[in-house]
Structure formats: C-alpha cells, structure tokens
Amino acid sequence: MKITKKEILTDTAGTRIIRIHVTAPIISRKAQPGQFVVVMVTEEGERIPLTVVDCIHDQIVLIFQEAGLSTKLLGRLNEGDELHALLGPLGHPTTIKNYGKVILVAGGVGIAEILPVAKALKKAGNHVDTIMGARSKELLFLENELREASSELHVITDDGSYVRKGFTTDVLRELLEKDTYDFIYAVGPIPMMKRAGEVTKEFHAVTYVSLNALMMDGTGMCGGCRVTVGGKVKFACVDGPEFDAHLVDWEELSNRTKMYVDKEKHICNLYNV
Numbered sequence: 471m472k473i474t475k476k477e478i479l480t481d482t483a484g485t486r487i488i489r490i491h492v493t494a495p496i497i498s499r500k501a502q503p504g505q506f507v508v509v510m511v512t513e514e515g516e517r518i519p520l521t522v523v524d525c526i527h528d529q530i531v532l533i534f535q536e537a538g539l540s541t542k543l544l545g546r547l548n549e550g551d552e553l554h555a556l557l558g559p560l561g562h563p564t565t566i567k568n569y570g571k572v573i574l575v576a577g578g579v580g581i582a583e584i585l586p587v588a589k590a591l592k593k594a595g596n597h598v599d600t601i602m603g604a605r606s607k608e609l610l611f612l613e614n615e616l617r618e619a620s621s622e623l624h625v626i627t628d629d630g631s632y633v634r635k636g637f638t639t640d641v642l643r644e645l646l647e648k649d650t651y652d653f654i655y656a657v658g659p660i661p662m663m664k665r666a667g668e669v670t671k672e673f674h675a676v677t678y679v680s681l682n683a684l685m686m687d688g689t690g691m692c693g694g695c696r697v698t699v700g701g702k703v704k705f706a707c708v709d710g711p712e713f714d715a716h717l718v719d720w721e722e723l724s725n726r727t728k729m730y731v732d733k734e735k736h737i738c739n740l741y742n743v
Contacts, residue, residue, distance in 0.1 A: 471492060471493060471494060471552050471553040471554075471555075471556045472492070472493045472550065472551070472552045473490050473491065473492055473547055473548065473549055473550065473551050473552070473553070474491045474492070474493055474529060474549060475489075475490065475491035475549060476488065476489070476490050476491075476547070476548060476549050477489045477490075479533070479611040479612075480608060480609055480610075480611055482606075482608040482609065483606070483608065483609075485535065485536075485609060486535065486536045486545060487533065487534070487535045487536075487579060487582075487609075487611060488533070488534060488535075488536070488544075488545050489523075489531060489532070489533045489582075490531070490532050490533075490534075490544075490547075491526065491529045491530070491531055492529060492530055492531075492532060492553065492556065493528060493529050494507075494528070494529065494530045494556055494558075495528035497522070497525075497530055497556070497558050497559055498525040498526070498527065498528050498529055498530050499525075500559050501522040501525050501530060501558065501559040502559065502563035502564070502566075502590075503563055503564045503566060503586040503587045503589070503590045504521075504561065504562070504563045504564030504586070504587060504680065504711070504712060505521075505522055505558065505559040505560060505561050505562075505563050506519045506520060506521045506522060506558060506559070506560055506561050506688075506711065507519070507520055507522060507530065507532070507556055507557060507558030507559060507560065508520075508555075508556070508557040508558060508560060508685070508687075508688040509532075509540075509544065509553055509555070509556055510553065510554045510555035510556075511540055511543045511544045511547070511553060511554060512543065512554050513554050515539075515540055515543065515554065516539075516540050516686070517555075517557075517685070517686055517687060517688060518540045518541065518544075518685075519560070519682075519685045519688055519707070520532045520533075520534055521533075521582065521583040521586075521680075522558065522559060522586070523582050523583070523585055523586060524585070524586060533579065533582035534579070535578070535579045538734045538737075538738065539734065539737050539738050539741055539743060542738070542741075542743040543741075543743070546743075557688060558688075560688050560689070560707060560708075561706075561707060561708070561710060561711045561712075562709075562710065562711075562712065564587050564590065564655070564712060566587075566590045566591060566594050567594055568594050568595040568596055569591075569596055569652040569653040570596065570597070570651075570652040570653075571596065571597045571599070571649065571650070571651045571652050571653075572591055572596050572597070572598055572599070572651060572652060572653040572654065572655065573599045573600075573601065573642060573645055573646075573651050573653075573654045573655070574587060574588055574591070574598060574599070574600045574601065574620070574654075574655050574656075575600075575601045575638050575639070575642055575654070575655070575656035575657070575658070575662070575666050576600065576601065576602045576603070576616075576638070576656075576657055576658055577602075577603050577604070577638050577657075577658025577659055577662040578604060578605075578609070578658050578659055578662075579658075580656075580657035580658030580659070580662075580680075581602050581604070581610070581611060581612050581616070581658075582611075582612065583657045583680055584600065584602070584616070584655070584657055585612055585615055585616060585619060587655060588600055588616060588619040588620055589619045592619055592620065592621065596621075596653075597621045598619070598620045598621045598622075599620065599621065599622050599624065599645055599651075600616055600619070600620035600622070600623050600624065601624045601626070601638045601641045601642060601645075602616055602623065602624070602625055602626075602638070603625070603626040603627065603628070603637060603638040603641075603658075604627055604628070605627065605628045605629060606627055606628065606629050606631045606632070607627055607631040607632035608631075610625065610627070610632065613625065624641045624645075626638060626640065626641055637662070637665075638658070638662060638666070639662065639665045639666055639669050642654075642666060642669050642670070643669050646669070646670065646672075646673045646675060651675055652676070653676055653678075654666070654670050654675050654676065654677040654678070654715075655677070655678050655679070655680075655712075656677065656678075656679050656680075656715065657679060657680040657682075660682070660720065660723060660724050660727065661724075663679040663681075663715060663720075664715075664718075664720040664724075666679070666715060667679065667715030667716055667718070667720075670715065670716075671715075671716050676714075677714070677715040677716060678712045678713065678714060678715060679712065679713060679715045679718065680710070680711045680712050681695075681697060681706045681710055681711050681712075681713060681718070681723065682711075682727075683695035683696075683697055683706035683707075683710075683711070683723065683726070683727070684726060684727060684729070684730070685706065685707050687707075688707045689707065689708065690705045690707055690708035690709075693705065695707050695710075696726075697710075697713070697718065697719065697722065697723050697726075698718075698719035698722055699713045699714065699717045699718055699719070700714070700717035
C-alpha cells in the first residue's frame with residue numbers, strides 16, 4: 471500500500487486536489503468503473519471512501535480533494551509513504567453496455583469519478599457527451615483525459631473564467647432539448663446531482679447518480695451511509711453507490727452530510743490543518 475506517485479492537480483483559493491498512485495495488486499485486478507476503496511491514513515484515523523479512478527498494472531489511482539482531517543493528512547503523505555489500510559473494491563460497478571447516446575455530468579471532484587465511466591461507456595460503443603464544470607478555470611482538471619474518453623466534451627465554469635459561464639445543468643438542459651438520450655449519469659456536489667435529476671425528469675430520461683454519502687466501514691454494518699431511495703432505506707456502500715436520481719430523498723441526504731461539520735472543524739483546528 472505504498473504511494474508510488476503523487477501529483478497536485480489544483481492548488482488554488484484554498485482548494486487542493488491531489489492524484490496518487492498506490493500499490494494494490496489485488497484491488498487493481500478486480501476494480502471496475504464506479505467502485506471505490508476505503509482508506510485509513512493512520513491507525514487512529516477514520517475510514518474514508520475514495521473512487522478508483524484507474525488501474526495501472528499493480529497500482530490503483532486515487533484522486534481526492536483536501537477537505538476534512540483525513541484527506542488533509544492523506545495529502546501530507548509523499549511518494550514512498552504507506553497507507554495504514556486499504557479495503558476494496560467496494561460497491562456495485564457501473565452497468566456498462568451499449569445504451570446508444572449518453573450524457574455524463576461531472577462537477578468539482580466528481581470529474582475524477584466520471585473518467586473511468588466515460589472510458590468504459592465509449593469503449594462499449596456509446597456516443598458519450600461529457601459535461602464537466604467547476605467554480606473557476608483553476609479548479610478544472612483532467613480536461614485532456616476526459617476529452618479523449620468522450621465523443622464530445624462540454625466545459626463550463628460558474629464564473630465564466632474558462633470557455634463559458636454557467637452551470638453543468640444548463641448544458642444538460644440544452645443537450646436534452648436538442649436530442650434524445652438513452653442514459654444519463656451524474657456525479658459531483660449534492661445540489662448539482664439533485665438539479666440534474668430535476669432537469670432530466672422533465673424529459674423522462676433515465677438518470678443515475680453516484681452518491682458521496684458519509685461512510686465508515688463501507689460494508690453495510692455501520693449504517694452511516696443510509697439513504698432513502700424510492701421510499702426504502704438503502705446503504706450507499708453495499709446497495710450503491712449509484713441510484714436512480716429521480717428516487718433519491720435529496721433533502722435527507724444533504725442533511726446527513728452536514729451532521730459532523732462542527733466536529734470536523736474542531737478536529738482540524740486541534741491538528742492545525
């Protein structure tokens with residue numbers, strides 16, 4: 471579980487997004503698009519889920535944004551350092567087949583999670599329209615990789631500092647108004663995924679989202695990642711992480727992700743990170 475490569479993708483306006491390669495031969499052989507691993511940086515640390523972005527020989531590629539204590543501690547590790555624990559691959563993989571025409575919507579760090587899905591869907595013969603967005607040009611990453619993995623790539627920024635101003639869901643609506651799509655997949659901040667579901671519901675378009683719910687064990691035992699989907703309780707780690715966007719209780723999910731915000735700020739202050 472040694473880090474063999476580390477690259478800072480963005481470091482601006484208090485936001486750092488980092489890519490690391492980690493030696494994990496068993497996980498590398500098994501992981502499929504849409505799956506994730508649970509990482510422990512230290513023996514006393516928490517367990518955090520990170521999407522497997524790529525598998526290269528005996529290594530897996532992880533991309534994360536420094537947000538809470540654990541991701542900040544992970545960001546302090548360098549090439550040659552080792553993780554305390556790594557579990558995976560977890561979750562159900564994305565259903566990859568030839569749907570026909572698909573739209574992928576990625577916002578923020580969700581850009582990393584959409585890349586393996588884009589590659590697999592294009593390889594399966596789909597026409598892939600990918601929409602990627604961020605608050606500003608400085609926070610965009612993997613543009614070249616996503617362009618290669620897509621039939622068409624649409625880039626947008628909240629502040630208009632690159633390509634065009636607006637939101638990913640603006641482009642989503644434009645595409646749906648022009649053509650019919652067989653499958654839509656979105657990943658990113660909860661407000662973005664919720665809005666994407668609202669837009670596609672108007673067009674009766676099948677839409678799935680990958681939920682970034684709070685997790686602890688990642689195997690369905692703790693119940694920390696529970697979410698209501700279609701009126702039924704599901705666990706993002708073992709039933710997901712992908713669910714029908716039109717059935718997710720977005721208000722409940724949003725409230726649950728805010729449960730430990732104050733505690734996270736407190737522990738970061740204690741560690742001075």
